[in-house]
Amino acid sequence: MRANYIIGSVIIVAFLIWGGTSFLESTVQYVPISKASVSTRTVQVIGAVDFETVQYDRENLRLEFVITNPEATDDQQTDKLSVLYHGTVPGNFEQATSVVLKGMPNEDGVFEATQMLVKCPSKYQGEGGEIQDMNKHQGPTTDSL
Amino acid sequence: MPINSAGLVSRAYAVFSKDLRLEMRTRYAINTVLLFSITTLAVVSFSLGQSSLPTNLLASLFWIVMFFSAVAALAQVFVREEESQTALALRLTADPTAVYLGKLFFNLSLLALLAIIVTPLFFILTDAPTGSIGLFILVLALGVTGLCSATTLVAAIISKATAKSALFAVLCFPLLILPLILLVTASDLALSSALIIDVLGPLQALIAYSVVMTTASLMLFKFVWQA
Numbered sequence: 001m002r003a004n005y006i007i008g009s010v011i012i013v014a015f016l017i018w019g020g021t022s023f024l025e026s027t028v029q030y031v032p033i034s035k036a037s038v039s040t041r042t043v044q045v046i047g048a049v050d051f052e053t054v055q056y057d058r059e060n061l062r063l064e065f066v067i068t069n070p071e072a073t074d075d076q077q078t079d080k081l082s083v084l085y086h087g088t089v090p091g092n093f094e095q096a097t098s099v100v101l102k103g104m105p106n107e108d109g110v111f112e113a114t115q116m117l118v119k120c121p122s123k124y125q126g127e128g129g130e131i132q133d134m135n136k137h138q139g140p141t142t143d144s145l
Numbered sequence: 146m147p148i149n150s151a152g153l154v155s156r157a158y159a160v161f162s163k164d165l166r167l168e169m170r171t172r173y174a175i176n177t178v179l180l181f182s183i184t185t186l187a188v189v190s191f192s193l194g195q196s197s198l199p200t201n202l203l204a205s206l207f208w209i210v211m212f213f214s215a216v217a218a219l220a221q222v223f224v225r226e227e228e229s230q231t232a233l234a235l236r237l238t239a240d241p242t243a244v245y246l247g248k249l250f251f252n253l254s255l256l257a258l259l260a261i262i263v264t265p266l267f268f269i270l271t272d273a274p275t276g277s278i279g280l281f282i283l284v285l286a287l288g289v290t291g292l293c294s295a296t297t298l299v300a301a302i303i304s305k306a307t308a309k310s311a312l313f314a315v316l317c318f319p320l321l322i323l324p325l326i327l328l329v330t331a332s333d334l335a336l337s338s339a340l341i342i343d344v345l346g347p348l349q350a351l352i353a354y355s356v357v358m359t360t361a362s363l364m365l366f367k368f369v370w371q372a
Binding site for chain 2: 004008016025120
């Protein structure tokens with residue numbers, strides 16, 4: 001019986017440590033854009049992609065773009081953050097309403113993202129903006145994306 | 146006296162098949178679980194109508210349904226033994242480890258059945274975005290094992306108490322709050338079409354939780370059962 005308990009306790013402690021570290025790593029803070037540019041540890045930031053600034057270097061797999069505050073009312077006054085992302089771009093990047101980036105800023109002030117999550121609209125509408133429905137509406141519906 | 150491991154498996158299977166046969170006769174636990182989950186989903190779908198919820202709300206809704214179904218039905222395995230007074234006979238005929246493993250597999254089957262029925266209904270009724278379905282199923286499987294591994298021991302503890310269902314919920318809450326947070330986070334990511342590398346943190350923590358809970362339960366069950 002002794003041996004069983006010792007083995008069991010060792011297993012418990014080992015998995016507690018393993019699980020604890022991965023749990024602590026997975027809780028990464030969300031910060032607003034203004035704080036993300038000066039952060040010294042890994043943070044998450046959410047922003048809307050400014051599609052005119054997207055530059056994709058296909059050979060080196062570098063994606064650079066600028067994100068803005070998605071809830072800002074004034075286009076000029078919003079916070080902007082330059083982002084650099086290494087790796088393959090998800091297929092639905094073009095339709096992204098916002099992206100979630102995990103990383104930290106480097107010495108040049110550019111936010112280096114180790115992970116990027118693309119948030120897309122939950123409903124994809126047709127070209128006319130109408131939701132194809134069994135009860136055909138006369139005009140475009142006012143459902144939000 | 147050394148435990149013959151082949152004997153252990155067949156003994157655990159005997160306990161499991163006894164519970165399964167009992168359940169098939171009366172179907173109390175299955176009905177409870179299905180009734181609760183389907184009613185909740187129907188109400189939510191009715192109120193949603195055409196609109197859809199953001200993914201974090203959908204994920205938390207899904208795991209609320211699973212958690213409450215678990216609390217409603219997973220204590221049955223031991224409570225039924227005590228109430229029909231067959232617990233003493235079970236104590237005499239089977240060793241604690243076999244009893245625990247049999248009951249654990251019964252709870253796993255029950256919750257797996259619930260998951261199989263609820264998941265398609267959930268996706269249909271709430272119009273959830275089908276992001277990474279495979280990842281969602283993986284998270285679901287880990288969640289089911291985590292929930293069962295924690296609740297089976299607690300069910301054994303409360304089976305001899307007086308206010309059983311209330312005590313069961315109270316004791317389960319601190320144990321289950323951690324995996325539930327992880328599960329909601331991971332499901333939220335899965336519904337938002339994340340890749341598996343984004344979800345590695347919560348997945349690792351969930352695997353660790355299931356292993357720790359099952360090992361601790363195996364070690365402690367003997368004392369609970371023969372208290």
